[in-house]
Amino acid sequence: MTSNPTWVLSRFPVGMPVPDDFTLEDRPTPVAKPGELLVRTLWLSVDPYMRARLSPAKNYAVGQQIGEMMMGGGVGEVITSDSPQFKPGDIVQADDFGWQPLTTVSAKTAVRLDPEAAPVQTSLGCLGMPGLSAYFSLLHVGRPKAGETVLISAASGALGQVAGQIARIKGFDAVAIAGSDAKLDWCRSIGYRAGINHRMAGDLTEAIAAACPSGVDVFLDNTAGPLHDAALLNLNTFGRIVVVGTVARADKFDQPDIGPRFLRRILVTRARIEGFLLDDFEAQYTEARRELTTWYRQGLLEAREDVAEGIEAAPHAFIRMLKGENFGKQLVRL
Known part of the structure; x- marks a missing residue:
């Protein structure tokens, strides 16, 4: 293949982002360097x-530079290997x-998958x-402690659907925020007690108060923006907000993230707002993967996927995910 x-x-x-921000070039097949694997992308x-x-x-x-190949997570079949591990x-x-x-991928960072343990694409979603x-x-x-209310935005997405099921398994009171009634129906089917359609809710502060009558103890914030502000106004004393993502600002990425300043609310509730990056927990990945895989194989953890077909679809899949048009983990199958 040339x-x-x-x-x-x-x-x-x-x-x-729009499709014209990306260009599909006809490039030759890459050659694996020492320490790399040549892989057929699946x-x-x-x-x-x-x-x-x-x-x-x-x-x-490190950011992507103009003219550089787009990069991200993937699963593939090894064609040639310079590593004794593969x-x-x-x-x-x-x-x-x-x-x-x-x-080509680095042999140092590649992880061999067992297709018999779980569908391989779950390594990019619920098990990844x-x-x-x-x-x-x-x-x-x-x-969260047992019985506490956990509010989760983007609740039907790749991260949110797993977080809601972990909350159910651990005995927390999970409440979903999603962008359609169909997504909320899915959330309830996997263990969320209640849900809020943020596109139809009107006053978000009132909608959260109605869905969380005892207040919010933990808000898993996958979106930022107005949902963050509304959740903060419903936060209980010593409540926690975990800032995981800011996808609601994908169309305003380079603009200041300005909203109401509820510092008095934070002071009175003694709230904790903390940013989250997965890399900080790398030493504990093995233990977490083991527990997630056990739940998956026991049928306690489900994974909904939204699959686009073919390499040509990659930018469109990326953009629709940013717009919240995906239903479940967004993947591209080659």
Whole structure:
């Protein structure tokens, strides 16, 4: 194979990304360097964190540069290997997949998957980065106690659907915020007690108060924006807000995040607002993956997926995820 259609960043998005921010180039098949694997891509993941990388602004991770190949999480089959740890035919997951059918990944960061244990694409969803993020942000940062109310935004998304089910398993009172009644129906089916359709709710502060009559103890904030402000006004004394994502600001990424300043509310409730990055918990990944996999195999953890088909669909899948149009974990199948 000498042709390898590859998506590159053609310009930094202004506001919400659009398809013209990306270009599909016909590139040759890459050659694996020492320490790399040549892999046939089976699945690509598109995730909210990727929006922050499409900007010249300083970020916690190295940003994507103009003309560079788009990168993200993926699953693929090893074609050639320079590492004794992997052989042709192995199925691997890594976070440095290029948006191309044949790509190279580092053997140091690749993880061999067992297709018999779970569908391989779950390593990009409920058993991968989103699942781990749900696990640690809820249990290790939010630290809810049995019976406490946990409010979760983007509740039907890749992270939110896992967090809601962990809350159910652990005996917390889970309340969902999502963008449609169909998404809320799904959330209730997996263990959320109640739900709020933020597109139809009107006054969000009142809607949260009605769904959480005892107040909010932990808010898992996957969106930022007005939902954050409304949750804060319903926060109980010593409540916790875990800032996991800011996808609601995908169309205003380079603008100041200005809203009401509820400092008096924070003072009176003695609230804790803490940012979350998954990398801080790397030493505990193995334990968390083991527990998530056990729940999955016991049927306690479900995973809804939203699958786009073909390499051509990658930018469109990414953009629709940022707009909240996906239903479940957004994936691209090659």
